[in-house]
Amino acid sequence: MGFVKSQPADxxxxxxxxxxxxxxxxxxxxxxxDPKSRRWAARDLAHFPAAVDALLTQLxxxxxxxxxxxxxxxxxxxxxxxxxxxxxxxxxxxDAALRNSAIDALKLMPAAVAPMMxxxxxxxxxxxxxxxxxxxxxxxxxxxxxxxxxxxxxxxHVNVCATAVDLLTEVGTKTAVQALLALKSRFAEEPFMHFxxxxxxxxxxxx
Amino acid sequence: MAKTDISLxxxxxxxxxxxxxxxxxxxxxxxxxxxxxxxxxIEATGTESFRHYFTMLRFEAxxxxxxxxxxxxxxxxxxxxxxxxxxxxxVDSMLPAVCARKKPGARIRIxxxxxxxxxxxxxxxxxxxxxxxxxANWDVELISSDIDTDILKRARLxxxxxxxxxxxKPALLDRYFVRQxxxxxxxxDELRDSVEFTxxxxxxxxxxxxxxxxxxxxxRNLLIYFDDLxxxxxxxxxxxxxxxxxxxxxxxxxxxxxxxxxFSVKKYPEAIVxxxxxxx
Numbered sequence: 001m002g003f004v005k006s007q008p009a010d011x012x013x014x015x016x017x018x019x020x021x022x023x024x025x026x027x028x029x030x031x032x033x034d035p036k037s038r039r040w041a042a043r044d045l046a047h048f049p050a051a052v053d054a055l056l057t058q059l060x061x062x063x064x065x066x067x068x069x070x071x072x073x074x075x076x077x078x079x080x081x082x083x084x085x086x087x088x089x090x091x092x093x094x095d096a097a098l099r100n101s102a103i104d105a106l107k108l109m110p111a112a113v114a115p116m117m118x119x120x121x122x123x124x125x126x127x128x129x130x131x132x133x134x135x136x137x138x139x140x141x142x143x144x145x146x147x148x149x150x151x152x153x154x155x156x157h158v159n160v161c162a163t164a165v166d167l168l169t170e171v172g173t174k175t176a177v178q179a180l181l182a183l184k185s186r187f188a189e190e191p192f193m194h195f196x197x198x199x200x201x202x203x204x205x206x207x
Numbered sequence: 208m209a210k211t212d213i214s215l216x217x218x219x220x221x222x223x224x225x226x227x228x229x230x231x232x233x234x235x236x237x238x239x240x241x242x243x244x245x246x247x248x249i250e251a252t253g254t255e256s257f258r259h260y261f262t263m264l265r266f267e268a269x270x271x272x273x274x275x276x277x278x279x280x281x282x283x284x285x286x287x288x289x290x291x292x293x294x295x296x297x298v299d300s301m302l303p304a305v306c307a308r309k310k311p312g313a314r315i316r317i318x319x320x321x322x323x324x325x326x327x328x329x330x331x332x333x334x335x336x337x338x339x340x341x342x343a344n345w346d347v348e349l350i351s352s353d354i355d356t357d358i359l360k361r362a363r364l365x366x367x368x369x370x371x372x373x374x375x376k377p378a379l380l381d382r383y384f385v386r387q388x389x390x391x392x393x394x395x396d397e398l399r400d401s402v403e404f405t406x407x408x409x410x411x412x413x414x415x416x417x418x419x420x421x422x423x424x425x426x427r428n429l430l431i432y433f434d435d436l437x438x439x440x441x442x443x444x445x446x447x448x449x450x451x452x453x454x455x456x457x458x459x460x461x462x463x464x465x466x467x468x469x470f471s472v473k474k475y476p477e478a479i480v481x482x483x484x485x486x487x
Contacts, residue, residue, distance in 0.1 A: 003332065003401035004314065004346045043412065043443065066446070069469055073439050101468075108436045138435070 023048045030054055035064040042070035046077045056086035065097070072101050076108040084112045088120060091131045103134050110141045117147055126157040133163045137170075145171055149179045158187060162196055169200040177204060213242045217257045221245065224265065229277060229354065230410030230437030244279040248272070278355045282432070285323045287330050287367075287375050290427060293456045294334040296477035297423065301454050302339060305422045308452055308485075314346040318418065318448065319425045320407065322351035325362030326371070327425060328402045329394050333383050350421075352407035359404050365394030409441045418448040428458035430466070442467040446483060455481040 020026075021044055029041035030051075038058070045051040052075065059071045075083040087109075090102035106113050113135065120132040133151065136144050148171070151164040161183060168176050180197050187193040213221075218241060222233045233241050245257065252272065254260040264272055288294065305315055319328040328351035335342050353359050372380060372392050384392040408414045409429075424445050430438045445455050446469050455470060456478070457463060463470050463481040470481035 001312070001343050001345055002347065004348055005400075005403050006348060039447075043447075046412070066469065069467065070443065073443055076436060076439070108439065140435075 023050060027051060027054045030058050035067050038062070038064065038067045039070045042067060042074050046074045049078050049080065052078060052080070052082045052086065056083075056089075059086070059090070068098070068101060072105040076105040079109045079112045081112055081116065084109060084116055088116070088128075091128050092125065099131060103131055106135045107138045110139050113139060114141050114143065117143070118150070121147060121151055121155075126160050129155065129157070129160045130163045133160070133167060137167055145173060145176060148172070149176050152176075152183045153179050158190055158193060161187065162193060165193070165196045165200050169196075169203050172200060172204045174204060177201065180204075213245055213257050217261070218242065221257075221261065224261070225276075225280070226434070226437075228273065228410070229280075229408060230433050230440065231280065232432070232434040232437070241280070244276070247279065248276050274356055278357045281321075281353075281355045281358070285326045285428075287326045287372060288334070289326065289330070290459055291330075291334070293425070293427075293478045293480070294331065294338075296456070296475050296480060297331070298334065298339045299477060300475035301423055301480065302341070304452070305454075306341065306345065308450075309345075312344065312346070314348055315423075316348045316350070316421045317423045317425070318421045319349070319351040320353070320409070321355075321426075321429050322353040322359060322362045322404055324358055324367075325351070325365055325394070325402070325404075326367075327351070327427070328362070328404075329365065329383075329398060331425065332398055332401050333379060336383075337379070348403070349401060350403045350405060352405045352418075354406065354408045356406055359406055362402075362404050363399065365399045366391050367393075409444055410437060415444045415448070418444070420450055421448050422450055422453045424449060424453070424455045426455060426457060428461070430457065430461055435466075438466045442469065446470070449483040451483055452485045453483050455483075457481070 026041045026045050029037050055071050062068050087102045087106050090098050123129050148164045148168050152161050155161050184197050226232050249260045383398050473480050473482045
């Protein structure tokens with residue numbers, strides 16, 4: 001007993017190769033009854049952007065958390081509009097865990113999310129608009145502040161605007177001041193909004 | 208004569224390429240650090256300009272130049288028994304939990320990444336020998352990996368300056384190091400043989416696929432150099448590399464909870480670590 005060494009790993013024998021690790025084989029494995037096979041298929045499909053549809057289809061019916069997470073990270077790596085559309089669809093799900101994971105994945109896809117953000121922030125559902133603002137929270141994109149200013153200038157839903165104000169408190173600059181002041185008069189009857197705006201203004205102007 | 212400056216466009220082009228290859232992200236404030244090393248390699252390879260060098264880097268079949276550049280771009284700063292409260296946690300909390308799940312005498316596998324010049328894996332080995340009598344009853348496999356092949360050679364050699372070992376107690380120096388004629392200290396042959404050093408790029412799935420069945424992973428102060436997506440991918444690698452109930456130890460400023468929800472937070476008296484659920 002004590003320290004031991006094993007033979008150096010042979011990468012080709014690292015896993016059961018019951019299926020070919022090509023697009024067709026992995027797509028089949030993605031529907032396997034075994035969650036481990038599905039998870040590894042989802043991870044390996046990162047090399048195949050053509051697998052977006054298969055991954056999104058599986059995501060819609062997948063119940064295993066580990067497999068879901070692998071699908072989300074693979075979709076995030078694609079960073080393309082097809083994957084973003086599929087993830088946006090998840091924002092409308094009743095499943096809170098699915099929604100949260102979709103938000104986390106979208107945050108990792110600034111290039112593909114950016115062209116769709118304006119539309120997402122005008123979604124008919126206030127819940128989806130709030131989730132879109134959650135995506136902005138850590139989306140590395142230079143337009144984040146401009147999008148938030150657009151929300152507080154136009155959105156009529158108090159909770160959507162409040163979420164945007166919260167985020168502007170963190171990321172806003174003096175560019176946001178006029179829009180924040182205008183928002184105060186739009187929601188003159190909402191003391192909470194006044195408080196949140198004052199905090200944001202204080203933070204922005206204090207800097 | 209070689210062009211001696213790197214333009215902003217070239218810097219940006221290079222960092223995108225390097226990020227795709229290694230997962231390591233350089234912010235704007237690392238411009239000087241990156242430019243200096245690029246210029247060093249441009250000169251060493253005798254290429255005419257960044258453009259020529261970059262073409263070689265991208266299309267060289269062997270990948271040898273990319274490896275040399277990666278070796279230069281990685282930060283290898285560590286010391287013996289760094290953040291040793293996690294080693295106490297290893298011995299007092301994590302290993303008892305791991306052993307409780309295993310059959311007596313089974314193998315325990317520990318992965319230390321990045322190895323840097325070997326201080327961490329050797330510290331783990333010494334700590335186990337000094338503070339975990341149970342090692343007499345278990346097989347322990349200690350594997351340590353790094354993306355930098357030069358630093359792996361140094362790790363295998365295990366030679367350290369007196370300054371590097373200044374915080375190692377004299378008794379441990381006597382027991383596990385051999386004083387060299389030039390004043391340096393070399394890890395004893397027996398201890399050097401206790402660690403398997405391997406080259407791994409965490410961003411490359413073909414590199415990490417065979418890393419499985421670990422019980423404990425130390426990955427400290429590496430993910431801070433990664434961007435969000437690379438951190439997520441690394442977390443997936445660790446998750447699949449661990450046995451159910453296995454642990455990940457990160458650096459004191461890092462948090463797995465901010466990266467993924469796959470792991471559970473485990474608060475032990477000595478440290479906070481992250482556990483792969485026993486039953487997902």
